[in-house]
Amino acid sequence: MGEERTDPPFGKVVIIGIGLIGGSLGMAMRARRLAREVVGVARRPETVSEASARGAIDCGGTELVAALPGADLVVIATALGLTRRWCEAMAPYLGPHTMVTDVGSAKEQVVRDATAALHHPAMFVGGHPIAGSEQKGVSHARADLFEGATYVLTPTPETDPGALDRMRTLVADLGSVVVEMDARSHDRLLALTSHLPHVVVSCLAAAVGKITQDNPAARRVIGMGLMDTTRIAAGPADVWTDILIANREQILAALALHLDVVTELVDALRAGDPDRVAEILARGQTARQSWNT
Amino acid sequence: MGEERTDPPFGKVVIIGIGLIGGSLGMAMRARRLAREVVGVARRPETVSEASARGAIDCGGTELVAALPGADLVVIATALGLTRRWCEAMAPYLGPHTMVTDVGSAKEQVVRDATAALHHPAMFVGGHPIAGSEQKGVSHARADLFEGATYVLTPTPETDPGALDRMRTLVADLGSVVVEMDARSHDRLLALTSHLPHVVVSCLAAAVGKITQDNPAARRVIGMGLMDTTRIAAGPADVWTDILIANREQILAALALHLDVVTELVDALRAGDPDRVAEILARGQTARQSWNT
Numbered sequence: 001m002g003e004e005r006t007d008p009p010f011g012k013v014v015i016i017g018i019g020l021i022g023g024s025l026g027m028a029m030r031a032r033r034l035a036r037e038v039v040g041v042a043r044r045p046e047t048v049s050e051a052s053a054r055g056a057i058d059c060g061g062t063e064l065v066a067a068l069p070g071a072d073l074v075v076i077a078t079a080l081g082l083t084r085r086w087c088e089a090m091a092p093y094l095g096p097h098t099m100v101t102d103v104g105s106a107k108e109q110v111v112r113d114a115t116a117a118l119h120h121p122a123m124f125v126g127g128h129p130i131a132g133s134e135q136k137g138v139s140h141a142r143a144d145l146f147e148g149a150t151y152v153l154t155p156t157p158e159t160d161p162g163a164l165d166r167m168r169t170l171v172a173d174l175g176s177v178v179v180e181m182d183a184r185s186h187d188r189l190l191a192l193t194s195h196l197p198h199v200v201v202s203c204l205a206a207a208v209g210k211i212t213q214d215n216p217a218a219r220r221v222i223g224m225g226l227m228d229t230t231r232i233a234a235g236p237a238d239v240w241t242d243i244l245i246a247n248r249e250q251i252l253a254a255l256a257l258h259l260d261v262v263t264e265l266v267d268a269l270r271a272g273d274p275d276r277v278a279e280i281l282a283r284g285q286t287a288r289q290s291w292n293t
Numbered sequence: 294m295g296e297e298r299t300d301p302p303f304g305k306v307v308i309i310g311i312g313l314i315g316g317s318l319g320m321a322m323r324a325r326r327l328a329r330e331v332v333g334v335a336r337r338p339e340t341v342s343e344a345s346a347r348g349a350i351d352c353g354g355t356e357l358v359a360a361l362p363g364a365d366l367v368v369i370a371t372a373l374g375l376t377r378r379w380c381e382a383m384a385p386y387l388g389p390h391t392m393v394t395d396v397g398s399a400k401e402q403v404v405r406d407a408t409a410a411l412h413h414p415a416m417f418v419g420g421h422p423i424a425g426s427e428q429k430g431v432s433h434a435r436a437d438l439f440e441g442a443t444y445v446l447t448p449t450p451e452t453d454p455g456a457l458d459r460m461r462t463l464v465a466d467l468g469s470v471v472v473e474m475d476a477r478s479h480d481r482l483l484a485l486t487s488h489l490p491h492v493v494v495s496c497l498a499a500a501v502g503k504i505t506q507d508n509p510a511a512r513r514v515i516g517m518g519l520m521d522t523t524r525i526a527a528g529p530a531d532v533w534t535d536i537l538i539a540n541r542e543q544i545l546a547a548l549a550l551h552l553d554v555v556t557e558l559v560d561a562l563r564a565g566d567p568d569r570v571a572e573i574l575a576r577g578q579t580a581r582q583s584w585n586t
Contacts, residue, residue: 081567130516150513179513189508192501193515197522202577203554204493208485209580210550215482220443220472222486222584223423225525229490232518234581237574241567244574248562255559257503261496266548269541274374274534281530281537284495287502288527291515 009169010035011072016064016086018042018051020132021103022077023141025174026056031143034173039067051138068093073170076102080242083110087117099163100124105190106247107154107183115156125167126154126183128190129176134235144175151176154183191250196258198232198240199251205233302462303328304365309357309379311335311344313425314396315370316434318467319349324436327466332360344431361386366463369395373535376403380410392456393417398483399540400447400476408449418460419447419476421483422469427528437468444469447476484543489551491525491533492544498526 013035015022026038040051040060048060061067068074068090076086083102094100100123104110107126115121131149133140151171155164171178181189208226212218244251261280268276306328308315319331333344333353341353354360361367361383369379376395387393393416397403400419408414424442426433444464448457464471474482501519505511537544554573561569 130514133517150516152514177513179510181510185510186514189504189511189514192504193511193519196501197497197519199558200493200497200555201522202574203558204490204551205577205581206554206573207547207551208489209576209583211482211485212580212584217472217474217478218482218486219584220470221423221445221479221482223443224426226486226490227584228521228524229494230577230581230584231521233574233577234585235578237571237578240574241571244562244570245565245567248565252559252562254500255555258497258500259555261499262493262548262552265492265496266545269537269545272538272541274538277537278530278534280499281495281526281533283502284498284523284526285528285530287498287505288523290502291505291512291520291523292527 008033008036009166009173012037012039012070013073013075014039014041014067014071015057015075015077016041017076017078018047018056018060018138018141019077020136020138020140021129021145022075023051023054023056023138024131024143024145025075025077025103025129026051027054027141027143028146028174030055030058032173034170035073039071041067047138051141054138054141056138056141064089065093071098073099073101073166076100076104079239080104080106080110080246084113084117087114091117091119094118094120094123096120096123098123099166101127101167103127103129104246105194105243107152107186109246111154111156111183115158122158122160123163125159125164127167127171128152128154128186129174130194131176134232136236136239147175149176150179152186153178153180154186155180156182187247187250188253191247191254192257195243195247195251196254198235199244199255200258201230202233202240205230301326301329302459302466305330305332305363307332307334307360307364307367308350309334309367309369310371311340311349311353311431311434312370313429313431313433314422314438315368316344316347316349316431317424317436317438318368318370318396318422319344320347320434320436321439321467323348323351325466327463328366332364334360340431344434347431347434349431349434357382358386364391366392366394366459369393369397372532373397373399373403373539377406377410380407384410384412387411387413387416389413389416391416392459394420394460396420396422397539398487398536400445400479402539404447404449404476408451415451415453416456418452418457420460420464421445421447421479422467423487424469427525429529429532440468442469443472445472445474445479447474447479449475480540480543481546484540484547485550488536488540488544489547491528492537492548493551494523495526495533498523
């Protein structure tokens with residue numbers, strides 16, 4: 001009698017780092033019954049309490065090793081720069097069937113670190129949900145953060161096909177759209193579509209801020225354009241520092257493409273040439289409009 | 294018997310150019326009963342019909358001279374580059390008490406042009422409502438566009454005090470906050486807070502667009518960060534070309550400030566120095582957060 005119950009696709013899931021992304025992942029997996037149990041690991045006990053109170057985890061603690069026994073999937077959702085250390089710390093305690101993934105915004109270094117540190121690197125599948133905001137911490141976590149989002153997976157030729165398949169299913173179950181590519185392609189594309197914008201508008205905000213900090217009139221003439229343009233510059237500097245350092249070669253290449261266009265526009269402005277200015281603006285306009293669909 | 298009625302503060306108001314700003318101004322003045330009559334002048338008769346149907350004007354036409362007799366206030370709300378021509382065309386038909394204003398985003402050249410062309414330049418008060426969007430045309434006009442917005446007035450020492458006072462009242466009656474400064478200060482500040490962001494993100498969109506146009510995977514990894522950052526790049530290229538050309542000296546100076554910070558960040562990335570990267574990002578973060586209040 002009673003309803004038919006199916007087992008959730010994952011058993012025990014351990015999430016290391018219960019911030020905006022880790023916490024949202026826990027909430028989403030619990031809300032959608034994708035795991036038998038979600039266990040959180042955080043540096044500070046207060047974070048564990050808050051994550052628990054917000055329904056992001058079933059239980060948790062500050063000790064990684066205590067959380068690992070019986071884990072089906074371990075998600076690394078801490079700062080990018082710590083991935084290697086986490087992999088080294090967990091490696092001796094993971095069985096051959098425990099999957100490991102991460103949510104980092106730069107993937108080449110992560111995949112290299114995980115492959116080097118884990119004893120069963122075929123069970124690692126790098127991931128990057130393209131979701132989030134300028135906010136930080138489990139207090140901003142949301143069960144629907146991944147709905148409709150693109151979620152990149154970066155398998156290698158050595159990745160276990162079964163593990164990759166389970167990750168694909170998990171991503172789809174979260175309501176996200178799976179896109180697969182190698183880590184290097186990911187980093188090259190994200191350098192352009194995510195890291196470059198962050199670099200550019202952070203520098204813009206810093207430059208404008210130098211004037212607005214001492215000039216109330218300058219602050220009063222700030223319109224919605226500047227506010228929207230620089231929203232992401234309010235994002236956590238520590239998280240972004242890790243990303244920019246990890247992917248700096250690709251970012252410098254992307255920045256060079258951008259500065260080529262800036263130089264074109266500077267030349268057109270110096271020449272007072274409206275046709276050339278209009279042509280450059282039209283290119284930006286066309287590009288931006290094409291992304292709306 | 295009946296309600297007490299006060300005369301509206303303005304008699305006949307002629308709005309030249311019934312687009313997003315001109316149309317919204319007409320709607321707001323009519324909704325708030327700030328004019329006895331709002332007359333629109335547009336190049337195309339279809340624009341007059343649409344403006345009329347949307348309630349942006351009481352009546353209108355395509356002939357400037359036919360609209361002018363008896364005007365209390367003329368608002369120039371067309372492309373920045375046409376201001377001089379409009380002033381020259383209307384000058385012979387304006388009485389000594391007719392006020393003239395504009396809504397242009399760059400003011401020094403406008404004030405110079407109006408002062409040179411009008412027969413009664415003391416009745417000209419330059420204006421710039423810091424409102425609008427990446428949209429264009431009377432179809433996007435809204436009666437509440439100016440509510441809570443900053444509205445800059447740029448009088449000169451020669452401006453008629455009575456005319457300036459009436460403009461201050463009009464701006465307040467629109468629900469906007471008046472800020473007064475000379476045209477040069479306006480252009481220097483707006484170069485930083487509005488024109489520079491437009492330049493930077495237009496070049497960003499053009500650079501990223503060069504990759505995304507041929508690469509479906511690149512389009513799929515575009516997140517909300519890039520979308521928000523480049524929203525204003527979708528704005529009308531012709532309108533922005535006029536602004537950038539008119540204010541190009543101040544914009545080039547603002548761009549130099551921005552590129553100084555970009556150069557700092559490039560150096561820090563090349564050196565792989567997380568502390569310097571973090572320090573630059575923190576400056577942008579602090580500035581952006583300070584604008585929220």
